[in-house]
Amino acid sequence: MTRSPATPLPPPKARRRLRESAALTQPQLATRVGVTPATVRAWESGRTTPRGRKREAYAKLLKTLAEEEAARLAKQEQEREREREREQEALPDPVLEPKPEPRSEPVALTPAQAFDALYxxxxxxxxxxxxxxxxxxxxxxxxxxxAFQTAWERWPEVARDRDPVGWVRATAYEYALSPWQRFRPRHRHPEPPPADPGDRTLLNTLLRLPPRHRRTLVLYDGVGLDLPETAAETEASTPATANRLLHAREAVAGRLPALADPRVLHRRLAELASNERLRPAEPPSVRGGGERRARFRTRAAIAFTVALIGTTVLTARTAPTHYEPPVSPGQAVRGVPQKVAPGSLSDEELELRQKLRDQMQDGPERLSPRLE
Structure with a gap:
């Protein structure tokens, strides 16, 4: 028995767009499908995919919403066309009025222009x-x-990503919270704190949180992501992310009771970030810095490869090709003592040297010494 293919569904972003275009909230759509609002949020974020009868009901509802949206767009286009016709009828004689220039087609952005716009x-x-x-x-x-320099190095991949801002944000957060940042000389000199006492207290409270809890709190209560998106960006499960968020809120409320309300906390985080006049660099300088770093790494890799090849060739040329036995240690031959270290000669050595000098310098006696 063959299983029928699953009903196709639009992408997660298209699902959310169709629901919002129909002016439906997630609880309302969940009621029509027969699931919980959390399930609808998971479907629209792409973390889970509906199956079985729920998939059929969800696909049928999205198809209906898409048809209604197409009908609304067609009706709006017809109204705009009629409006243009009425405007054309109200225009004076074209002989008396100059003819408007035709509209130019939109020009496709180059990779650099698209990067600058995103930045x-x-x-x-x-x-x-x-x-x-x-x-x-x-x-x-x-x-x-x-993070943007890394994005420029991988621009084709980032440009095709469904959330380029999220890609860059995750990279920037990973670099900022890297453990090796504490070993940099910059950390030996503290920066001046915020001027407002309330901002200073809130910032110190945030910095006392564990990095994972701090990141979860900033993403959820600061940026405004929902729980599945926060879990996906922090590479954690949804229950673990919810647990981190609750612990972070409890820690902040324990020191600042006025921020126990999440809405007040969101507003204070936005104010704290906005009070600091932080201006990023210009896009061309960021792209230029990334290109210089890429060239430096390429040249370093080439130099290391050349050095490795040269070392390998030198080792192959100078390495021995056969076994050479080690030189045996010196031994005393026929009463000649072994000379261990340089120094003054003993009486026996002086006598032996004089005896060798008195003998003949050539002849068979030198080759075959006689015993005395």
Missing amino acids: AFSAPALVRQTFLLTGRREQARESVER
């Missing part, structure tokens, strides 16, 4: 968010710049 759109907010994680202004700027 200009998201870099300022990412620098402020990273400042909440580190409490250091220069480190926040450097982390975002390094």
